[in-house]
Amino acid sequence: MALSIETRDVPFDFPPAQGLNDKSMQLLSYRLRVFDLILRELGDPAGRHYVDLGAGPLIFAQRALRHGFAVTAVDARPPWTGAVYEGIAHVLADVRDFPLDGFDVIGIVGLLYHLRLDEQVDLLRRCEGRPTIIDTEVWCPELVDALGLGSTRVQPAATTLGYSGATLQETRDLWSSFGNPDSFWLDEPGILRVFEESGWRSATLMEPPYFSRFGRRRWYLLR
Numbered sequence: 570m571a572l573s574i575e576t577r578d579v580p581f582d583f584p585p586a587q588g589l590n591d592k593s594m595q596l597l598s599y600r601l602r603v604f605d606l607i608l609r610e611l612g613d614p615a616g617r618h619y620v621d622l623g624a625g626p627l628i629f630a631q632r633a634l635r636h637g638f639a640v641t642a643v644d645a646r647p648p649w650t651g652a653v654y655e656g657i658a659h660v661l662a663d664v665r666d667f668p669l670d671g672f673d674v675i676g677i678v679g680l681l682y683h684l685r686l687d688e689q690v691d692l693l694r695r696c697e698g699r700p701t702i703i704d705t706e707v708w709c710p711e712l713v714d715a716l717g718l719g720s721t722r723v724q725p726a727a728t729t730l731g732y733s734g735a736t737l738q739e740t741r742d743l744w745s746s747f748g749n750p751d752s753f754w755l756d757e758p759g760i761l762r763v764f765e766e767s768g769w770r771s772a773t774l775m776e777p778p779y780f781s782r783f784g785r786r787r788w789y790l791l792r
């Protein structure tokens with residue numbers, strides 16, 4: 570069955586009165602605003618368990634907890650700040666073989682693009698049947714060229730499966746891939762095709778996509 574696509578507008582606007590002039594703060598604030606909206610869209614959190622895959626500094630896990638979900642945060646690395654948050658169970662594990670049974674809502678925030686393409690498909694298949702929230706880099710060569718964002722670490726590539734995108738050379742930073750020397754960044758048609766081929770029936774695209782250091786990113790809600 571074909572993937573049905575709808576869009577939701579979350580304007581990327583920061584009135585001067587908000588005093589958020591710093592670009593990185595604007596980005597974080599926007600990401601949190603979209604995440605909050607998606608959580609609200611999912612309905613009553615009572616009795617539901619959210620798993621945050623690639624949870625990093627636990628910013629989004631804390632948000633889900635405050636929203637009312639039971640929360641498990643999974644990352645191959647310990648929480649970046651070393652802080653422990655009451656109510657968040659932290660599991661040190663590789664998401665590529667972490668079992669997802671028993672969770673009701675799945676978050677893949679800032680993680681998908683740190684996986685290889687086959688690992689992305691496998692993870693998205695294993696999320697089946699649960700609302701899945703994704704925030705990811707979207708390969709957009711026109712934007713990269715227009716803004717002069719080219720980097721030797723990101724190189725256009727095509728896969729044997731016919732997807733076009735780019736290969737990212739990973740670092741060993743806290744926010745990088747765990748276990749992959751490089752990862753695959755899909756372009757938007759490729760992302761939507763992967764959703765469909767992983768068995769998803771409905772994707773909500775949060776508008777607009779927003780800027781990253783390497784081009785653009787977007788939030789998606791899969792159901």
Ligand SMILES: C[S@@+](CC[C@H](N)C(=O)[O-])C[C@H]1O[C@@H](n2cnc3c(N)ncnc32)[C@H](O)[C@@H]1O
Pocket residue numbers: 622623624625626627628629643644645646662663664665678679680683743744745746747748
């Ligand atoms: C870009 S950070 C995103 C952190 C957080 N979700 C956010 O958006 O603020 C990517 C996170 O995914 C984790 N990660 C990368 N590959 C992983 C893997 N195979 N298994 C578990 N965690 C992984 C990294 O350790 C890092 O904390």
